[in-house]
Amino acid sequence: MTMVRLTLAEIEAAANAALSAHGASAAQAAALARAITAAQATGATTLGLGHLFDDCAALDAGRANGLADPVVDAGAAAVIRVDARGGFPQLGVERGWPGLVAATRNAGVGILALRNGYTSGAIGYFARRLAVEEGVAAIVAANAGPAVMAASGGRTPVFCTNPLAFAMPLPDGPPLVIDQSSSAAAFVRIREAAEAGTPIPEGWALDAEGRPTTDGAAALAGTLLPFGGARGANIALMVEMMAVGLTGGNWSREAPPFNRGDRSPGVGLFILAIDPAASGGADVAGRLSGFLDALRDEPDIHLPGIGKGLRAEAAAADGVAVDAALWARVLALAEVVD
Numbered sequence: 001m002t003m004v005r006l007t008l009a010e011i012e013a014a015a016n017a018a019l020s021a022h023g024a025s026a027a028q029a030a031a032l033a034r035a036i037t038a039a040q041a042t043g044a045t046t047l048g049l050g051h052l053f054d055d056c057a058a059l060d061a062g063r064a065n066g067l068a069d070p071v072v073d074a075g076a077a078a079v080i081r082v083d084a085r086g087g088f089p090q091l092g093v094e095r096g097w098p099g100l101v102a103a104t105r106n107a108g109v110g111i112l113a114l115r116n117g118y119t120s121g122a123i124g125y126f127a128r129r130l131a132v133e134e135g136v137a138a139i140v141a142a143n144a145g146p147a148v149m150a151a152s153g154g155r156t157p158v159f160c161t162n163p164l165a166f167a168m169p170l171p172d173g174p175p176l177v178i179d180q181s182s183s184a185a186a187f188v189r190i191r192e193a194a195e196a197g198t199p200i201p202e203g204w205a206l207d208a209e210g211r212p213t214t215d216g217a218a219a220l221a222g223t224l225l226p227f228g229g230a231r232g233a234n235i236a237l238m239v240e241m242m243a244v245g246l247t248g249g250n251w252s253r254e255a256p257p258f259n260r261g262d263r264s265p266g267v268g269l270f271i272l273a274i275d276p277a278a279s280g281g282a283d284v285a286g287r288l289s290g291f292l293d294a295l296r297d298e299p300d301i302h303l304p305g306i307g308k309g310l311r312a313e314a315a316a317a318d319g320v321a322v323d324a325a326l327w328a329r330v331l332a333l334a335e336v337v338d
Contacts, residue, residue, distance in 0.1 A: 145265030182235045183236075
């Protein structure tokens, strides 16, 4: 595999150009290009440049409204409501960001409830930004639509992969960030296996007849399984309640698919931001440091998100390596092939 080294500015510019070429407004393209670049910088490539092809296809088909102008209104105190109007949620969040941050500063907590959006991509992006840029903790929940995963003990899809993210700013270095789906594996990993004809592990999915399968294509025709059985299904249900019940977005079982057709999934995104000092007291930074130092004394312990944060810092300075064939396809999206 031939690789090319690119700066983050080059990646963002190419993503922006591709989205613009496929009908996104300047604001929509810029907001999503920033998120795609951030995912690429942390190493989450399937939700970085790899997801750009889904985004451009959605613009072409009308599943994503590239000209949407999100509407922001203040709900109750400390609650910001956003109607993404069928566009990418990244712009909706950016429009609601000042109000969310102000609410968190003033009340100690703030909520952003976004509805009627296209799929969110990497939701850890929003949590990490709040921790890095604003110094606040965050919980983020999203449903991407449509239903692809069964509830505990079920065989019929009722949930999407329903990711949940959490971020906590730390006194020194990158924040702690957890970003994971409720399914045993992310949808994009199973789709990649189906396209490549490679098997998936047991326990990831059932086929259309409700039988366990290791065939990616059969899994896509059947249902994904939650991780950890009932525990993962419970988290998926909790995410559905936050991302849909508390926002007004489409329930996963009612949402049009994000990867085919011409209708927006119209799904939801829920963000809860928390001022650590407001709830944890003035010594919260010291207490966090002490606890994490104790964890680090354990050999080979993994603290989620910190490695990705360090990777992003290195990428900002030195760029990232991208598969040359993938990069050529990205440039072709924007019709800027040399």
